[in-house]
Amino acid sequence: MGLAMLGAVSQGILWGIMVLGVFITYKLLDIADLTVDGSFALGGCVCAVLVVGGVNPIVAVLAAMLAGMVAGAVTGFLHTVFEIPAILAGILTQIGLWSINLRIMGKSNTPLLNFDTIFSQMTDLTGLPSNVAAIIVGVIVAVVIIVGLYWFFGTEIGSACRATGNNEAMVRALGVNTKVTKMIALTLSNGLVGLSGGLICESQKYADIGMGTGAIVIGLAAIVIGEVLWRVLPGAKLHAFGGRLSSAVVGSVVYFLIRAIVLQLGMDANDMKLLSAIIVALALCIPVVWEKFQLKRAYTRSLKDTSTEGASTEGGR
Amino acid sequence: MLTLSHVSKTFNAGTINEKRALIDCNLHLVPGDFVTIIGGNGAGKSTLMNMVAGVYPIDAGTITLDGVNISQLSEPARAKYLGRVFQDPMMGTAADMQIVENLAMAKRRGKTRTLAWGVTRVEKDEYAERLRALGLGLEKRLTSKVGLLSGGQRQALTLLMATLTKPKLLLLDEHTAALDPKTAAKVLDLTEQIVAEHQLTTLMVTHNMNDAIRMGNRLIMMHEGRIIYDIAGDEKCSLTVKDLLQKFEEVSGGELANDRMLLS
Numbered sequence: 001m002g003l004a005m006l007g008a009v010s011q012g013i014l015w016g017i018m019v020l021g022v023f024i025t026y027k028l029l030d031i032a033d034l035t036v037d038g039s040f041a042l043g044g045c046v047c048a049v050l051v052v053g054g055v056n057p058i059v060a061v062l063a064a065m066l067a068g069m070v071a072g073a074v075t076g077f078l079h080t081v082f083e084i085p086a087i088l089a090g091i092l093t094q095i096g097l098w099s100i101n102l103r104i105m106g107k108s109n110t111p112l113l114n115f116d117t118i119f120s121q122m123t124d125l126t127g128l129p130s131n132v133a134a135i136i137v138g139v140i141v142a143v144v145i146i147v148g149l150y151w152f153f154g155t156e157i158g159s160a161c162r163a164t165g166n167n168e169a170m171v172r173a174l175g176v177n178t179k180v181t182k183m184i185a186l187t188l189s190n191g192l193v194g195l196s197g198g199l200i201c202e203s204q205k206y207a208d209i210g211m212g213t214g215a216i217v218i219g220l221a222a223i224v225i226g227e228v229l230w231r232v233l234p235g236a237k238l239h240a241f242g243g244r245l246s247s248a249v250v251g252s253v254v255y256f257l258i259r260a261i262v263l264q265l266g267m268d269a270n271d272m273k274l275l276s277a278i279i280v281a282l283a284l285c286i287p288v289v290w291e292k293f294q295l296k297r298a299y300t301r302s303l304k305d306t307s308t309e310g311a312s313t314e315g316g317r
Numbered sequence: 318m319l320t321l322s323h324v325s326k327t328f329n330a331g332t333i334n335e336k337r338a339l340i341d342c343n344l345h346l347v348p349g350d351f352v353t354i355i356g357g358n359g360a361g362k363s364t365l366m367n368m369v370a371g372v373y374p375i376d377a378g379t380i381t382l383d384g385v386n387i388s389q390l391s392e393p394a395r396a397k398y399l400g401r402v403f404q405d406p407m408m409g410t411a412a413d414m415q416i417v418e419n420l421a422m423a424k425r426r427g428k429t430r431t432l433a434w435g436v437t438r439v440e441k442d443e444y445a446e447r448l449r450a451l452g453l454g455l456e457k458r459l460t461s462k463v464g465l466l467s468g469g470q471r472q473a474l475t476l477l478m479a480t481l482t483k484p485k486l487l488l489l490d491e492h493t494a495a496l497d498p499k500t501a502a503k504v505l506d507l508t509e510q511i512v513a514e515h516q517l518t519t520l521m522v523t524h525n526m527n528d529a530i531r532m533g534n535r536l537i538m539m540h541e542g543r544i545i546y547d548i549a550g551d552e553k554c555s556l557t558v559k560d561l562l563q564k565f566e567e568v569s570g571g572e573l574a575n576d577r578m579l580l581s
């Protein structure tokens with residue numbers, strides 16, 4: 001049990017890098033970017049092939065990130081230059097990537113067997129158990145990326161990217177080409193997704209053509225969980241943006257912990273996708289239902305008020 | 318300064334929804350002109366502003382600003398020269414971002430964005446100073462999200478943002494129409510104050526004939542995509558609402574001026 005939980009935490013952190021990527025498009029740009037499923041697997045495939053080819057595992061992971069960026073740029077290009085709706089542009093890239101990923105690997109999966117990975121090197125170096133080593137590597141990468149994103153989104157270009165998701169008309173009126181900001185955000189986002197795919201590949205010691213399937217839903221679920229936690233936790237409003245980024249990674253960890261628990265309870269691993277979809281759907285439904293409920297309650301209350309008013313005047317007569 | 322020659326714009330050309338929004342519009346502004354624009358709903362006032370701002374591609378004609386032909390420039394490329402305030406208070410600001418962040422973005426209008434920090438400490442003091450001049454207490458709420466402000470506050474902020482870096486031309490498209498009368502009056506006062514202070518060349522669309530007569534040095538009236546009346550100087554000073562209504566009835570073939578115009 002404890003071991004499984006440790007494994008879940010390390011997975012959660014490494015997938016958390018992908019969640020940060022999804023956060024950029026979904027939360028800041030207000031786009032649900034479906035490229036993610038493809039670019040995650042792309043990162044994994046590129047990394048696996050390079051590691052097997054004898055490339056340094058750190059370089060392989062960086063190459064995975066670069067590949068993800070290219071995938072994001074393709075979606076960005078389709079969306080901004082040719083004005084294809086973002087969802088469709090993402091789907092097109094994702095589908096195309098399936099074939100590309102197969103070409104890259106030449107088969108549907110690539111085991112890393114006894115090749116060195118960042119994680120095995122970490123284990124050798126420190127003598128720590130592999131799960132703990134994975135957590136340490138994950139935390140280091142996640143912190144570097146959160147700090148990097150915090151910095152970037154505080155710069156002039158980063159501010160313009162954030163504003164693009166908020167009010168495009170205004171951003172253009174202030175002289176920013178929103179095609180460029182969207183392109184930057186999509187590229188950056190998928191770079192992180194590719195990086196995460198590469199890290200996952202090295203930590204599980206294989207890449208699989210289907211490893212990215214449903215990644216976007218995991219990302220959204222983790223963001224939703226993170227947001228809830230962030231709202232509940234006291235003092236969370238401090239350093240708001242950094243907090244939101246960190247909560248995305250924490251959400252990812254919690255997601256994988258939930259997953260580990262339900263698997264321990266005997267749920268079929270394949271049902272996990274359904275559970276994720278339900279979590280996200282619920283998270284999207286609740287605000288809508290809540291608002292409707294509030295409106296209805298306000299109306300009922302106003303009815304009651306007028307009827308008691310009527311009663312009291314009658315009584316007064 | 319600003320010259321529009323033979324500018325035309327048709328929306329949805331060749332379809333059943335075809336709409337000739339601007340027909341052969343000509344207009345020349347000299348530096349310091351403050352032109353008010355009136356006209357019924359759908360007369361093409363917003364379209365005129367949008368053509369100058371580059372929101373839609375131009376069909377025919379040319380627009381030059383200070384001798385530069387801007388007809389084919391993209392909207393962000395033109396932003397360097399233009400300050401804009403829109404009718405919808407939501408449109409001019411980013412609701413989820415802080416007041417300072419909005420101002421800082423406006424300050425960089427037309428400049429190349431870099432990886433320098435988005436808001437510097439020095440700027441914050443400057444913005445606090447400028448916000449204080451608005452007299453709305455916003456200087457105490459620098460880090461508040463703009464989404465928490467009222468419509469009037471947002472319009473005042475947008476006005477400040479539009480003029481933070483002095484624009485060659487200020488475009489105001491019914492920027493007080495969505496506000497209650499008292500707030501609208503306040504924002505109009507601010508407008509006059511800011512325009513005078515920076516001697517801005519200004520185009521201001523309004524539905525209020527009194528404001529159109531009272532403010533600025535020149536008035537134009539639009540009807541069905543054309544500029545049908547252009548009056549300036551002493552003639553404008555002696556203009557009355559009655560004159561405008563009469564003019565409007567003349568061009569619309571005896572039809573009554575629309576009630577929004579009558580009421581104001």
Ligand SMILES: Nc1ncnc2c1ncn2[C@@H]1O[C@H](COP(=O)(O)OP(=O)(O)O)[C@@H](O)[C@H]1O
Nearest residue numbers: 328336338356357358359360361362363364365
């Ligand atoms: N983006 C657009 N697409 C289609 N028709 C438009 C568009 N913008 C304006 N129009 C039409 O052009 C005409 C002029 O509109 P507008 O310039 O907004 O008038 P107003 O004088 O009220 O500001 C209207 O008939 C309007 O429906």
Ligand SMILES: [Mg+2]
Nearest residue numbers: 362363364491
């Ligand atoms: Mg209009």
